[in-house]
Amino acid sequence: MxxxxxxxxxxxxxxxxxxxxxxxxxxxxxxxxxxxxxxxxxxxxxxxxxxxxLNTIPGLDSIALNGGDVAIGAMVRHAAAARSDVIGKHAPLIAMALPHIAHPAIRNRGTIGGSIAFADPAAELPACFLALGGAAEIAGKGGGRWVKADDFFKGLYETAIGPDEMLTAIRLPVATPEMRYGFAELSRRHGDYALAGLAASAHAEGSSLKNVRLAYFGVGLTPIRAKHAETALAEGSVDEAVKALEADLDPPDDIQETGAVKMHLAGVLLRRVAAQLSGGHA
CATH class of the missing domain: 3.30.43.10 (Uridine Diphospho-n-acetylenolpyruvylglucosamine Reductase, domain 2)
Structure with a gap:
């Protein structure tokens, strides 16, 4: 067609x-x-x-450190982000997620800003954006404004971007030695949309985790923070965190899998990602 x-x-x-x-x-x-x-x-x-x-607008394809943030222009291609030393060192969760996005041909053309703005609930980068507590720069007739990731996703393919506005950049907090990151997804084949996925960040204090952020994708109409599970994981119990997912998630059935299966997979992913956070893998 x-x-x-x-x-x-x-x-x-x-x-x-x-x-x-x-x-x-x-x-x-x-x-x-x-x-x-x-x-x-x-x-x-x-x-x-x-x-x-938007492809000929100058300045939208930059990646730079900006104070305590990593600033990523909306037109940065996935492939360029994967090659970026700045992202690899200072935004490692993004680097972890990028190889899971579709296939090389898609990553060569797809953009960071396009993924965030399109807000596909099964996509990796919106969940990473939420897990990192980033912020989106939005330009409109009245100038620019910043929207925190927690306030950005409004519904299925719906964001805080207005009808006469556009996303120009995202900012992510620079990784520090105390930060821990985790990422995992489950799909039928590599490159397919995930049946369920999880992006996470946390602050390590000795053997404990603080400020845990767990952002699921593929299990709802938007990326979803599992706040009850975050609290339980910060208290030190992975088992209780898995149980707490019942209060955080209610995955609908879709063409790929039933909600019950997705709920089971969410628990499997949490155990895997919790091991990454505790082990300090980034």
């Missing part, structure tokens, strides 16, 4: 893109890597009047 007809505009700046969004409203779509959008266009699940290409 081919896309429905649409107009095309190449944005020259963030301001230009925002202006076009404001003028065309719901009839406009942003094109970053296109790895999700092109599929929905071809299936006519998306039928915009105008496609706004």
């Amino acid at each position: 081919k896309p429905a007809p649409f107009a095309y505009a190449k944005a020259r700046s963030v301001e230009d893109a925002v202006k076009l969004l404001s003028e065309h409203g719901d009839g406009a779509k942003l094109l970053a890597g296109g790895q999700s959008l092109m599929a929905t266009l071809n299936m006519r699940l998306s039928h915009p009047d105008l496609l706004i290409d």
Whole structure:
């Protein structure tokens, strides 16, 4: 199937893109890597009047240290992030997750910002963003604003980004020697969407874990923090943390698996990730 007809505009700046969004409203779509959008266009699940290409906007593909944060531009490709020494050293959870994203062809074109903004509940990077307690820079007619990861995901494919706004960057806290990270997912084949996945961060104090953040993906309409399990894990009991998931998660059945199976997998993942956090693997 081919896309429905649409107009095309190449944005020259963030301001230009925002202006076009404001003028065309719901009839406009942003094109970053296109790895999700092109599929929905071809299936006519998306039928915009105008496609706004972000690929020639300068400055959106940078990766840099900014004070105590790692600043990642929205147009940074997954493959570029995987090659980045800055991300490998200072945002290791992202580096852990990147090899699990689809296949090399997808990672060569897909963007960090596109993944976060699209907010697929089965995608790896939105959960990592939540697990790290990052923040998103959003540009609009009134200028820029920052939204914390905990406030960013609103529903299925729905975020805090307004209809005439765009994501320009994310910031993640720089890893410190006391931080611990964990990542695991379960899928039928490598590169498939995960049946369930878990991204985690914690602060190690001796043999104890503090400030635990457990972000599940593939088990709900958004990435989900398992806050009861976080508390139990910080108190030192993996078994109690697994039990606490009953209060945190209620996975729906989907075309891949039943909710009951996903719930079981969530417990399996928690045990694996808890071992990573306790062992200090990053």
